Amino acid sequence: MTVTDVLVCALGAVSLGAALRVVTSKHLVRAGLWLVVALGSLAGVYLVLTAELLAWVQVLIYVGAVVVLMLFAVMLTRAPIGPSDDLDRAKVPGVLIGGGAGLGLAAVLVDAYRWREVGLSDVEPGDAGAMGREVFTSWVLPFELLSVLLLAALIGAIVVSRPDVGQRSR
Amino acid sequence: MGLDAFGHDPFWLVIIKILAVFVFLIVSTILMIWFERRVVGRMQHRPGPNRYGPFGLLQSVADALKLALKEDIMPTLADKAVYFIAPIISIMCAFTAWAVIPFGPEVSIFGVRSPLQITDVPVAVLVVLACSGLGVYGIVLGGWASGSTYPLLGALRSAAQVISYEVALGLSIVAVFMLSGSMSTSEIVMSQGENPPIQLSLLGMELNFNVPGWYAILLLPSFIIFMISMVGETNRAPFDLPEAESELVGGFHTEYSSLKFAMFFLAEYINMFTVSAMCVTLFLGGWRAPWPISIWGEANTGWWPILWFLGKVWVFMFVFVWLRGTMPRLRYDQFMRLGWKVLIPLNLVWILVVAGVRVSTQQENGTTKTLVIGGVVLLAGAVILFYPRRKQYVEPATADLGLGGFPVPPLDLKVPPSPRTKKIEATREKASVGTDSKTDTTGEEG
Amino acid sequence: MSLSQWVPLVVLFTLATLFALFSVTIAPYIGPRRYNKAKLEAYECGIEPTPTPPGGSRFPVKFYLTAMLFIIFDIEIVFLYPWAVAFDSLGMFGFVEMLLFIVTVFVAYTYVWRRGGLDWD
Numbered sequence A: 001m002t003v004t005d006v007l008v009c010a011l012g013a014v015s016l017g018a019a020l021r022v023v024t025s026k027h028l029v030r031a032g033l034w035l036v037v038a039l040g041s042l043a044g045v046y047l048v049l050t051a052e053l054l055a056w057v058q059v060l061i062y063v064g065a066v067v068v069l070m071l072f073a074v075m076l077t078r079a080p081i082g083p084s085d086d087l088d089r090a091k092v093p094g095v096l097i098g099g100g101a102g103l104g105l106a107a108v109l110v111d112a113y114r115w116r117e118v119g120l121s122d123v124e125p126g127d128a129g130a131m132g133r134e135v136f137t138s139w140v141l142p143f144e145l146l147s148v149l150l151l152a153a154l155i156g157a158i159v160v161s162r163p164d165v166g167q168r169s170r
Numbered sequence B: 001m002g003l004d005a006f007g008h009d010p011f012w013l014v015i016i017k018i019l020a021v022f023v024f025l026i027v028s029t030i031l032m033i034w035f036e037r038r039v040v041g042r043m044q045h046r047p048g049p050n051r052y053g054p055f056g057l058l059q060s061v062a063d064a065l066k067l068a069l070k071e072d073i074m075p076t077l078a079d080k081a082v083y084f085i086a087p088i089i090s091i092m093c094a095f096t097a098w099a100v101i102p103f104g105p106e107v108s109i110f111g112v113r114s115p116l117q118i119t120d121v122p123v124a125v126l127v128v129l130a131c132s133g134l135g136v137y138g139i140v141l142g143g144w145a146s147g148s149t150y151p152l153l154g155a156l157r158s159a160a161q162v163i164s165y166e167v168a169l170g171l172s173i174v175a176v177f178m179l180s181g182s183m184s185t186s187e188i189v190m191s192q193g194e195n196p197p198i199q200l201s202l203l204g205m206e207l208n209f210n211v212p213g214w215y216a217i218l219l220l221p222s223f224i225i226f227m228i229s230m231v232g233e234t235n236r237a238p239f240d241l242p243e244a245e246s247e248l249v250g251g252f253h254t255e256y257s258s259l260k261f262a263m264f265f266l267a268e269y270i271n272m273f274t275v276s277a278m279c280v281t282l283f284l285g286g287w288r289a290p291w292p293i294s295i296w297g298e299a300n301t302g303w304w305p306i307l308w309f310l311g312k313v314w315v316f317m318f319v320f321v322w323l324r325g326t327m328p329r330l331r332y333d334q335f336m337r338l339g340w341k342v343l344i345p346l347n348l349v350w351i352l353v354v355a356g357v358r359v360s361t362q363q364e365n366g367t368t369k370t371l372v373i374g375g376v377v378l379l380a381g382a383v384i385l386f387y388p389r390r391k392q393y394v395e396p397a398t399a400d401l402g403l404g405g406f407p408v409p410p411l412d413l414k415v416p417p418s419p420r421t422k423k424i425e426a427t428r429e430k431a432s433v434g435t436d437s438k439t440d441t442t443g444e445e446g
Numbered sequence C: 001m002s003l004s005q006w007v008p009l010v011v012l013f014t015l016a017t018l019f020a021l022f023s024v025t026i027a028p029y030i031g032p033r034r035y036n037k038a039k040l041e042a043y044e045c046g047i048e049p050t051p052t053p054p055g056g057s058r059f060p061v062k063f064y065l066t067a068m069l070f071i072i073f074d075i076e077i078v079f080l081y082p083w084a085v086a087f088d089s090l091g092m093f094g095f096v097e098m099l100l101f102i103v104t105v106f107v108a109y110t111y112v113w114r115r116g117g118l119d120w121d
Helices: A003-024 A028-048 A052-077 A091-113 A128-135 A140-161 B011-043 B059-068 B080-100 B124-145 B149-172 B174-180 B185-191 B220-233 B258-283 B304-326 B332-362 B366-386 B419-425 B428-432 B438-445 C007-030 C062-085 C087-114
Strands: B104-109 B112-116 B197-202 B205-210
Touching: A003 A028, A028 A052, A028 B080, A028 B124, A052 A128, A052 B124, A052 B149, A052 C062, A128 C062, A128 C087, A140 C062, A140 C087, B011 B059, B011 B080, B011 B112, B011 B258, B011 B304, B011 C007, B059 B258, B080 B124, B080 B258, B080 C007, B104 B304, B124 B149, B124 B185, B124 B258, B149 B174, B149 B220, B149 B332, B149 C062, B174 B185, B174 B332, B174 C062, B185 B258, B220 B258, B220 B304, B220 B332, B258 B304, B258 C007, B332 B366, B332 C062, B332 C087, B366 C087, C062 C087
Parallel strands: none
Antiparallel strands: B104 B112, B197 B205
8 A cells, every 4th residue: 555545545535425424414505515525535536646637627616616606506595504304305216326326337437447557657647738738639529519518508507597688688 | 946846845844834934924914904004094194003013013913912812702693613614714725825836946944955935736826726716615604604694795795706806817827828838836937037039020020039038028918917806806995895894894704703703804815915926926027036136146046036026925915005095996796897798808819819929920831820810810809899888878767866856765664573573583594584484474473 | 756746735734724723713712701692693783683684585696697607717717727838739729729619608608798697787
């Protein structure tokens, strides 16, 4: 066990534990905070695996933007803030679906790599330059498709959130 | 000196550097509060604090001590855990950003050669941005957990403001990365030391000259946008809408007191220093000596650069105070319009212009060069052409005037029922009443 | 090598957390504690705290839309960064790629603007 192994395992465990708290917490905002912990420690895992850019993008986008949006949603709708019975989900189907999806994904991942070992010193660190060269040469198409996805997301956001906008178009 | 210089410090040196930054930040904050009050006082023709210590220098120290000895109030309606965590998050993010700020070049500290910077990483600027992004949590959670209306409104405003201007801030530094080819702060500072030669061939004329290395000169629009958005990002005047006293009392920290409030206050001032230091690092050559001094050969070696760095940072701190002393506060819609409708499109067009110019200088082929430049100019022109005009002010149909031309309250004003009658129902969910049937019953009772 | 560069950052983070934790924890103990019911109520400029905020029970959805726009532009920014850093090695191809991307996002942006999504009045 090297330091890297220990760190990856520890951060992974933190992430998993926090994720469990997200789904078991009966308090909407606290669930959001646990989500921050889960996503943050995932960023830590990326960092340990030398994917530096990815790690901070994870912090910037997921922790710094997506969860903020969720908290905004909670506050704006002024949904019941304290522990609420609405959050009492049906346990058995939830466990089944969540566990099934988790196991399936894990199986795919394990199958992809089997027992192949990748030395951390052999891979190029994922800093900005390396990522840029990869994304903008080998992965151009997904990148351009992403812009269309963003377009769709924005239009969707407008249509859903502003039903009144049709009247005030200029 | 590249990135390889980092990560080799013995542990005691790391601790010394970190403690030095800690002390620096706290002392600077205390000094800044005094400085702000004195300078604003001077601008308003009054002396400012001048009782304690020479020039009133000890005033902030006294205030800080007093604040620590004040009663710590935990409002009944507060969500205890979150109320407790929020100031901690603010401080965590504020301090962590300073891990990658370069103070100077490599010097010898107790016999160990080491750069005057806690650490540097290939994605350092992203770290600072992420820290300021996470700082939003302190605001949102602090305002929400107070369980009171004003802080909640203030938090929403603050957060919306910070995230809006973070986009403008993030976009404005893209051009810097393009020119420096790196996101590490120390390398960006190094790359501003060179004076790149530029060859321009305009209509057959050959122009050869050296551009100064500072990106503030090379990328002036980026610099201006960064300056504007850093004021918006730190919620300072004239963009201090979350603290609009007449509307929102104190903003998201209205319910906070004692050291918890002090934490928010400290974080706010550290954030001011952070954005100033970032601006200096990215646009003003970091710790490199400014022009007249840089003629002196020793200026950029040894411990001197700390002095230049701090000097530049304090120039920005003065600008912050100056703005506060001279500018009136913007309205919220004006503020948002500036951020979303002016800064962001300008930024995107500017990035494309810089990219176009840069890619065209790489091209050997003259036609491609002309095409790229022409295309970019066309794009910029199209944006200017289609830039929507400001909405015309429409005169209200009926003049909203009361007796004798003065606005008066409606004469059939009904006294609202006392909130005390509703208080029986008030629990932690107080702030959420209105979405369920509970409201109806209370309404009938009232 | 690359992990050791992160150690000082983690140390600073830990120290800052400890400092904040310490300050926030000792605050109730070094200050006076004088119980007063009114003091513990939500502060509303001396008025009795109102159970529902004035102007209805919900906030304008604009805030949500702003956060949504923020995510979109944040995603754009994180793609712009590696692109800018690697720009010199990408050359013309990279420029055209980003031009297409920015134009597409710009279309979305214009749509939002036209539908009044950026108006705050």
